[in-house]
Amino acid sequence: MKTIEYPIKELVEFEMDENKIWRLRYNNNHECFPQTTTKKTDKWGNRIWRNNKKKYMDFVYQTYEFCEEQNFLLEYGGFCMVDSFHHNVSWSKKNVLRNQLPSLLFPKVILKIKNYPSGIELGVFGYPVPYYGNPHYKKYIEDNNGECLLPFPKDVEWVDISITNKQ
Numbered sequence: 001m002k003t004i005e006y007p008i009k010e011l012v013e014f015e016m017d018e019n020k021i022w023r024l025r026y027n028n029n030h031e032c033f034p035q036t037t038t039k040k041t042d043k044w045g046n047r048i049w050r051n052n053k054k055k056y057m058d059f060v061y062q063t064y065e066f067c068e069e070q071n072f073l074l075e076y077g078g079f080c081m082v083d084s085f086h087h088n089v090s091w092s093k094k095n096v097l098r099n100q101l102p103s104l105l106f107p108k109v110i111l112k113i114k115n116y117p118s119g120i121e122l123g124v125f126g127y128p129v130p131y132y133g134n135p136h137y138k139k140y141i142e143d144n145n146g147e148c149l150l151p152f153p154k155d156v157e158w159v160d161i162s163i164t165n166k167q
């Protein structure tokens with residue numbers, strides 16, 4: 001089956017919550033957004049529903065690549081769906097399309113390079129603590145009146161070397 005190219009910029013949007021954690025919002029009302037099932041007919045003319053795993057796999061992978069181009073990592077690598085506790089759900093699972101699209105974003109600039117994803121302090125159910133537990137990121141947001149201007153500036157020292165060496 002041929003890979004479908006999705007207009008990712010029209011289908012997703014970056015947003016920051018009250019804890020200054022980035023999330024991906026999906027525009028699932030857009031005409032190009034993949035549907036979980038398609039209606040087909042069998043050789044007798046009966047309507048049957050088929051899962052669209054291939055289309056969703058292509059969509060998730062293209063979304064992950066788009067996020068990476070914007071200096072974000074999409075939830076645990078972005079190559080799968082996730083359950084309500086933000087655990088990976090393999091594409092091989094029968095009911096994978098009943099789970100959530102990955103939506104949690106990690107700014108690449110604040111990750112401890114050698115220890116992803118453990119470079120981020122995770123709280124309840126795998127959600128990052130406010131400001132991802134990064135004092136440099138928090139200061140950047142406070143210096144910008146609560147906003148996180150994108151793209152992230154390259155001249156900021158986002159990771160404290162003394163913190164990364166303690167692990």
